[in-house]
Amino acid sequence: MKPLVYLKGLGCGLLTAASLSVTAFAAEPFVVGVISPMTGPMATVGAQSTAGLQLWAKALNAAGGIKGRQIELDVCDDQGTPENAVTCARRHIERHAAIILDNSISSTIRAITPLLKDGPVMVVVSPIIDPDPKSYVFQTSASDVEITRALLAYLQANKISKLAMIASTDTTGEANASHAQKVFTPAGVALSLARIDLKSNDASIQLANVVKDNPIIYSAYSGAGAATVVKSFNNLGLTIPFVLSNANLSDAFMALIKNDMPPRLLGLGLNFMLPELVTDPGERARLQKFRTAFQEAQKQPPSLLALMGVTLADTAESVLRNVENTNDAAAVKKYLESTPIQSIAAIRFSPESHVGAGASTISVVEYKNGHWTKADPIK
């Protein structure tokens, strides 16, 4: 009898331990790594986009998480510098993050990419990256080339064949300039290009060099430093239409330039900035739901950057819900390449392209009476 009692007790103990460990395993949260420039010159970009992600995680956790597991959003501030970005990436890799969401600038993303040769999957919003399909990097936004083509279409619709452009001297600016030359020159649009340093506090000389007799100017310069270009534009008393890059279509940036607003301010926006441009009912419903939640939480409407953060969140959620083992980077990659992502825009990756959105998601918008609308023609 004694051995039997002993065995029963042992069996009960083992069962208890097993159920406890299963419970502990089930309670272990999904670690979603976020790399974002929360401080530094690109802070206006990071803070907005990350606000959207935090709202997503909070809502999901309040609803019970995914498969009984909470989402732990581990936000790491890369300050917009490659060296800090690498530190952030290492941290997420060491923590076995299920997925990394990166809303930082291209130079930091390029610094991280070699670290991810074995995963985890990283999803980015920067339009400059155009990830290698062999890599574990995916991009939810349309590429910078497609965005530039949208501007070209607008110029051609308005019969404009000359363009002044300002780009920064960093990696993003280098890509902007290269794509502009690739898109505008073959299409017969004469491009006058000047570059500006990220630390410059005056762009008068650059503007004087490129504006000349050009009827419109495009500032591809992202971040708060782009306010320098707008201020200098106002200082010179220029009146031609001014096109902002999509990274600057935020309330924070509008507040920065409110005393220097150009007479006509345009921007390269994504359709989901304006609900009336979103035609798919599912996308529109998701967009409306997010806008309502964001407005309630942040007491302001979501900026384009916050909305771009939603595409990251939706991609992450799709992976967490549908991939059995999120620690298997190859499985996550295969899933993303074969499954459309339900979001506020059409996101579709493939084994041949890790860029999820195309030109159909981009519109030229105009800032009028305190909000963005579809752009009027150039008179």
Add this chain to the structure above:
Amino acid sequence: MNPLTQAIMSGIMMGAVYAMLSIGLVIVYQTAHVINLAHGETYSIAGSVVATVAAAQVLPIWVAILAAIAAAIVFSIAVERFLLRPRHAWSHNALILITLAAALFIHGVLYTLIGSDAVSFPRLVSGAPFRIAGGALPPQGLLLVVVGFVLALAVPLFLSGTPLGRQLRAAAENPDAAQLMGVNVDRARVLAFGIAGAYGAIGAVLLVPLVSVDFHTGLDMTMRGFIAAALAGMSPLWAILCSLGLGLGEAFVTTYFGTLAKDPIVFFILIGIAVWRSRNIRFGGTRRA
């Protein structure tokens, strides 16, 4: 637009600001024989204060400006009174490092108060820019140039042409002898730092509406002021001319060689001149660099 004319106008505007900053460094050096690397923070502090108060829209802009100038003066005097005066027997290198520490401390304070974004405030003088030979000079820019150079020119006149100015210089040349002659050396230094703080603040009030300011603008401004002052051998009149030259030089380099060439060329020229004058650089006296 004519890029050359615009470069001249932009260069003169920046030259006016550099003149005010370099003069602030010079007057402090001529009184206390210390290079104050926290000097540019008076610019950042003033610009940030005006921008913050203006954004709150509870006080008129002129009140914000007065508060900003007062804040900059208080900071500048505090550096002298609490950081440098108790340590006046320390080596010059140590004192310079202390002022650098003060500058970095202010970076942290401003970052905490205004965050990482650049800030600005409305122009004091608005209106269409003056168009001259293909260049454009906004009314605020004209105000900056006139006030900046007038204030900068007032300092050499003050130092050499007034009894108080001579007292300030005596306090630096030989503090003990000056004290014996009835000069209150401590008060002279406070006055010098206060004037320097005011100049940095006025530079910000005039320039920030045209550009912007953030938490780390101060050191950039200190560096520009120091380059002009060092090229001038800490002579007030030459500092004004060197400031103008620096502003114009930066503008021409940006125009003809691109923005990335600005810092390398400017610092290359500085190094070249420093090497050329390495036996002749004087810091307000007969001592070698």
